[in-house]
Amino acid sequence: MSGDEGRMEGRVKGRPxxxxxxxAEGRAEADELLRVEGLEVHFPIRRGALDLLPGRQHGAVRxxxxxxxTIRRGEVLALVGESGSGKTTTGRVVVKLTAPTGGRVVxxxxxxxNLRDAAAMRDYRQRVQMIxxxxxxxxxxxxxxxxxxxxPLDVNHLASSADDRRQRVLAALDAAGLRPAEDxxxxxxxxxxxxxxxxxxxAGVLVMGPELVVADEPVSMxxxxxxxxxxxxxxxxxxxRGLTYxxxxxxxxxxxxxxxxxxxxxxxxIMEIGPAEGVIANPHNPYTRALVSVSPTTTPPAAGVRxxxxxxxxxxxxxAHVPTGCRFHPRCPLAFDRCRAEEPPLFDVGGGQAAACWxxxxxxxxxxxxxIPLPGVGVATPAAGDxxxxxxxxxxxx
Amino acid sequence: MTAGVERPPRxxxxxxxxxxxxxxxxxxxxxFTLAGDVVRxxxxxxxRLDAGEALGIAGESGCGKTTTAxxxxxLLPANAKIVGGSIRLHGIDLATRSETAIRRYRxxxxxxxxxxxxxxxxxxxxxxxxxxxxxxxxxxVDGRTARxxxxxxxxxxxxxRAxxxxxxxxxxxxxxxxxxxxxxxxxxxxxxxxxxxxxxxxxxxxxxxxDLLERxxxxxxxxxxxxxxxxxxxxxxxxxxxxxxxxxxxxxGPVAEVFTRPRHPYTQxxxxxxxxxxxxxxxxxxxxxxxxxxxxxxxxxxxxxRCPMAMAVCSEIVPxxxxxxxxxxxxxxxxxxxxxxxxxxxxxxxxxxQA
Numbered sequence: 001m002s003g004d005e006g007r008m009e010g011r012v013k014g015r016p017x018x019x020x021x022x023x024a025e026g027r028a029e030a031d032e033l034l035r036v037e038g039l040e041v042h043f044p045i046r047r048g049a050l051d052l053l054p055g056r057q058h059g060a061v062r063x064x065x066x067x068x069x070t071i072r073r074g075e076v077l078a079l080v081g082e083s084g085s086g087k088t089t090t091g092r093v094v095v096k097l098t099a100p101t102g103g104r105v106v107x108x109x110x111x112x113x114n115l116r117d118a119a120a121m122r123d124y125r126q127r128v129q130m131i132x133x134x135x136x137x138x139x140x141x142x143x144x145x146x147x148x149x150x151x152p153l154d155v156n157h158l159a160s161s162a163d164d165r166r167q168r169v170l171a172a173l174d175a176a177g178l179r180p181a182e183d184x185x186x187x188x189x190x191x192x193x194x195x196x197x198x199x200x201x202x203a204g205v206l207v208m209g210p211e212l213v214v215a216d217e218p219v220s221m222x223x224x225x226x227x228x229x230x231x232x233x234x235x236x237x238x239x240x241r242g243l244t245y246x247x248x249x250x251x252x253x254x255x256x257x258x259x260x261x262x263x264x265x266x267x268x269x270i271m272e273i274g275p276a277e278g279v280i281a282n283p284h285n286p287y288t289r290a291l292v293s294v295s296p297t298t299t300p301p302a303a304g305v306r307x308x309x310x311x312x313x314x315x316x317x318x319x320a321h322v323p324t325g326c327r328f329h330p331r332c333p334l335a336f337d338r339c340r341a342e343e344p345p346l347f348d349v350g351g352g353q354a355a356a357c358w359x360x361x362x363x364x365x366x367x368x369x370x371x372i373p374l375p376g377v378g379v380a381t382p383a384a385g386d387x388x389x390x391x392x393x394x395x396x397x398x
Numbered sequence: 399m400t401a402g403v404e405r406p407p408r409x410x411x412x413x414x415x416x417x418x419x420x421x422x423x424x425x426x427x428x429x430f431t432l433a434g435d436v437v438r439x440x441x442x443x444x445x446r447l448d449a450g451e452a453l454g455i456a457g458e459s460g461c462g463k464t465t466t467a468x469x470x471x472x473l474l475p476a477n478a479k480i481v482g483g484s485i486r487l488h489g490i491d492l493a494t495r496s497e498t499a500i501r502r503y504r505x506x507x508x509x510x511x512x513x514x515x516x517x518x519x520x521x522x523x524x525x526x527x528x529x530x531x532x533x534x535x536x537x538x539v540d541g542r543t544a545r546x547x548x549x550x551x552x553x554x555x556x557x558x559r560a561x562x563x564x565x566x567x568x569x570x571x572x573x574x575x576x577x578x579x580x581x582x583x584x585x586x587x588x589x590x591x592x593x594x595x596x597x598x599x600x601x602x603x604x605x606x607x608x609d610l611l612e613r614x615x616x617x618x619x620x621x622x623x624x625x626x627x628x629x630x631x632x633x634x635x636x637x638x639x640x641x642x643x644x645x646x647x648x649x650x651g652p653v654a655e656v657f658t659r660p661r662h663p664y665t666q667x668x669x670x671x672x673x674x675x676x677x678x679x680x681x682x683x684x685x686x687x688x689x690x691x692x693x694x695x696x697x698x699x700x701x702x703x704r705c706p707m708a709m710a711v712c713s714e715i716v717p718x719x720x721x722x723x724x725x726x727x728x729x730x731x732x733x734x735x736x737x738x739x740x741x742x743x744x745x746x747x748x749x750x751x752q753a
Contacts, residue, residue, distance in 0.1 A: 082602060082603075083571075093477075156515065170564075173461060176724065189633050194459075223458040223459050224627070224668060224671040225667070225668070225671055227671070228682045231682070232748065250601065256675055257681070257751040259752075260752075290602070294605040295599055295675045296601070296630030296631070296634075297674050297675065297676045297677075298674060299658075300654050300658065309605065310691035311605045315570055316600075316602075
């Protein structure tokens with residue numbers, strides 16, 4: 001049986017009864033702000049002009065490969081993954097910067113996957129906004145802060161008068177903690193520190209009065225002390241304005257501090273999802289467990305602690321060559337035959353948590369004593385012909 | 399640490415002072431000139447590094463940690479100058495050597511792995527040739543020998559020898575960082591400085607690189623200086639840590655002491671601002687304010703304007719560095735000479751997170 005069939009089975013039939021990927025069960029549907037169903041983003045690989053002809057496709061980069069998510073109003077959901085996991089692409093689909101090739105996006109009860117109507121699109125752009133990673137690249141060096149923040153109002157013709165425009169800009173700057181707002185509105189990006197620039201970016205988002213904010217690594221370029229101030233601003237805005245966040249990050253520890261729920265992505269799929277506490281303290285997917293074990297800590301290692309880290313061998317495979325079966329199996333220290341053939345669906349493991357791993361079937365714990373991570377350096381067999389992975393293995397065993 | 403399983407005992411440089419410590423930096427001052435103003439990027443930094451030891455230098459952007467590293471290898475930008483202090487390698491002062499004389503020591507005694515391997519590698523040269531180049535240049539061997547040595551170095555850092563013919567863009571971020579490390583090892587130095595060696599890498603790749611550095615240190619008996627803003631990197635790989643703030647040393651000592659019983663209020667805040675999955679705490683301390691402008695630093699303690707514990711003396715007199723019995727030295731008026739040195743917990747001014 002080919003692995004592809006297994007994968008299809010996982011995707012089509014993969015949603016066991018009674019599992020709410022959206023989190024706590026029994027919540028009123030009205031609570032739900034965003035739902036993503038079976039989302040797929042496949043970028044075709046074209047080698048030449050002839051490939052533009054129908055039926056000539058050479059394959060695809062499966063950046064996002066069938067994910068389901070829900071976010072409740074006022075919730076912070078963290079999407080955690082390494083480079084190439086599809087977390088940023090997922091965020092871009094939600095804000096409609098990238099078109100999905102499959103699945104649908106439902107916002108506030110309405111399918112927004114294919115918004116054609118300009119008015120509906122404008123409405124959506126007001127309600128869903130994105131914060132990008134690099135405040136240095138987001139800002140235009142020749143544009144004053146006031147004009148930058150006003151730009152979304154101008155583009156969408158939202159300000160009724162020059163005075164209304166000004167008031168909205170000042171209110172947004174003030175809400176982003178740039179006070180006195182009038183003073184900041186006149187400045188230019190080079191006059192601001194990195195933390196202030198990211199606040200300007202946040203003001204540019206707030207001016208639209210959004211309900212959902214997709215924040216893509218909003219603090220990863222910043223120093224710790226500036227970082228914590230911005231995180232505080234983000235949480236304050238949630239408390240004051242009921243903002244909902246899709247927080248995209250590579251940093252599991254940061255997600256743990258900020259998020260209500262965490263979804264861990266690997267190569268375009270969700271490997272585990274659930275309340276932050278549960279995912280971190282009791283991961284049911286070997287990938288999550290490995291990520292937790294290597295998550296940076298400032299506690300100096302005691303003798304022997306080093307041995308409890310699971311350093312995975314090799315690197316995340318390329319999304320154009322997704323392994324068959326469970327896409328994590330070539331690097332998984334616990335992989336067995338079924339993992340190589342069939343892709344596991346998300347299994348409910350209780351407490352609103354679900355893990356995509358055959359070992360979690362029926363809600364079982366990973367076959368390791370609770371609390372003790374996988375032993376030593378992982379020695380997964382690298383995929384045949386993958387010399388990079390082989391090199392890493394050599395290093396790991398050196 | 400059993401030094402050098404694989405390599406013969408290193409010959410000391412000709413001018414080495416017998417019995418001198420490996421590296422001793424004393425009152426180093428490196429200043430920048432920026433549009434007529436003097437920026438005191440490094441303003442009186444002292445530390446020592448012994449053979450086989452790993453020292454971490456931590457701090458936020460602009461604290462002078464990278465400038466300190468560049469001063470050690472004398473690769474400062476044109477507008478920067480070492481204006482005072484000494485850098486003694488085996489007793490030889492590198493701070494005052496001529497540009498020609500310094501070449502005897504750079505790469506051969508102290509080498510550096512720059513941050514951002516993507517930008518530091520030459521995009522149009524094969525990785526193997528880039529590693530071989532300094533070997534030919536510095537050690538005066540022929541090209542074939544150098545390329546063979548480059549192949550060995552690549553294997554040492556976990557890149558298959560055959561991949562040496564690749565160009566940088568053909569390698570992943572982790573592989574490029576490994577190649578940078580191989581390059582730093584090319585002339586068999588005693589000290590390797592890593593300037594943010596794992597920043598911008600994924601956590602799993604970061605763990606692989608740190609693991610590699612650890613193994614290399616044991617196997618080759620290297621001494622390491624890791625420059626990073628990421629305290630966790632230091633907690634996991636270093637013996638000692640030096641916390642810098644605004645061009646000066648705030649606290650320095652064994653990792654086990656400084657990270658578990660931090661004394662300086664800045665060290666405490668920095669540690670509490672770091673998210674830690676292994677801790678039960680889900681809140682982070684917020685450090686209000688921002689570091690001072692080093693063109694015109696505040697008198698007294700430079701952290702005083704942001705310090706919740708600041709006293710009148712702090713804004714007037716520069717706190718002297720005081721060493722305590724557990725080999726930790728602190729520059730803070732809370733711990734004067736002759737005090738017990740018992741850490742004084744700084745209250746959180748503001749916190750963020752899911753309490």
